[in-house]
Amino acid sequence: MLPAARHQAIVDVVQRERVVRVSDLAQQLGVSLMTVRRDIELLEEGGKLERIHGGAKLPGDASTHEPGFEQKSTQLTAEKRAIAVEAAAMVQEGMAVGLSAGTTTWALAKELVDGPPITVVTNSVRIADLFHHAASTSPARFSSTVILIGGQRTPSDALVGPIATSALKQLHLDVLFLGVHGMDAQAGFTTPNLLEAETDRAFVAAARKTVVLADHTKWGVLGISSIASLDEVDEVISDPGLGSDAQRVLQDRVGRLRLASALGQPA
Structure with missing residues (x-):
């Protein structure tokens, strides 16, 4: 999978799940943990997501948002x-x-x-x-x-x-x-x-x-x-x-x- 396609796949998962683990992304995408971590860093720099320990979440998830x-x-x-x-x-x-x-x-x-x-x-x-x-x-x-x-x-x-x-x-x-x-x-x-x-x-x-x-x-x-x-x-x-x-x-x-x-x- 090309980096651009992988980045979009990660963004899609985060938008759907709101919170996702590095290990789960690595397994889904068939790449290493290090690759996913680098991808997350780049996506955070672009404002697409926010890094958390062990994973990523939607950027600036509102303090009043209440998932079902x-x-x-x-x-x-x-x-x-x-x-x-x-x-x-x-x-x-x-x-x-x-x-x-x-x-x-x-x-x-x-x-x-x-x-x-x-x-x-x-x-x-x-x-x-x-x-x-x-x-x-x-x-x-x-x-x-x-x-x-x-x-x-x-x-x-x-x-x-x-x-x-x-x-x-x-x-x-x-x-x-x-x-x-x-x-x-x-x-x-x-x-x-x-x-x-x-x-x-x-x-x-x-x-x-x-x-x-x-x-x-x-x-x-x-x-x-x-x-x-x-x-x-x-x-x-x-x-x-x-x-x-x-x-x-x-x-x-x-x-x-x-x-x-x-x-x-x-x-």
Whole structure:
């Protein structure tokens, strides 16, 4: 493939996926990692994309842009599954567990469906549907309780706003697993939706322990509204693609950082 055609192919993938890894591009294009990195550098100079650790994203992706659930659910599936498996091991029978909306928390919900009986509190339509399907198809082995709070629906299928926030203020959770749009040393954990930020802050206030589930592409991404600062969170579970600088910041600021490797991949 000629360089011009390869560059256009990379731009097409980034425009479609919004975030893409160097390793995935190299495999798709049949070239070396070094070649893809050089291509990304040239394309960034031309304003076609923006480099991030281990990949590239759309340039200047707006802080209020909110991708839909379907789009996000096809991205970084192996990393999200590894993070979900790590998080699921923290859940014990009888716990009251908060699951905020998001594709990584949805991956966690899939792990919890066959887990010990717990009470799940969520503002995610997708997560509630997942548990409802499990209860209706296998009622004999499904014994968890699911509470879906109400509210205004977002593009990511979260229920947010005053109704959701008011409901959460009445609850007490053992642990909250929080999905985020981005994480940053100064801004902390952020979302592109103002109402979702308010609801997520209520989730954090209701929980004795908050665990953020975020793959490595979330580092350096800024949503318009902050949910919590780094030091307000007890734990972050990410993946080994997280850059060394990001790891140092998180290890210094959050209670604990864990990197979950996908099955068959080294940590």
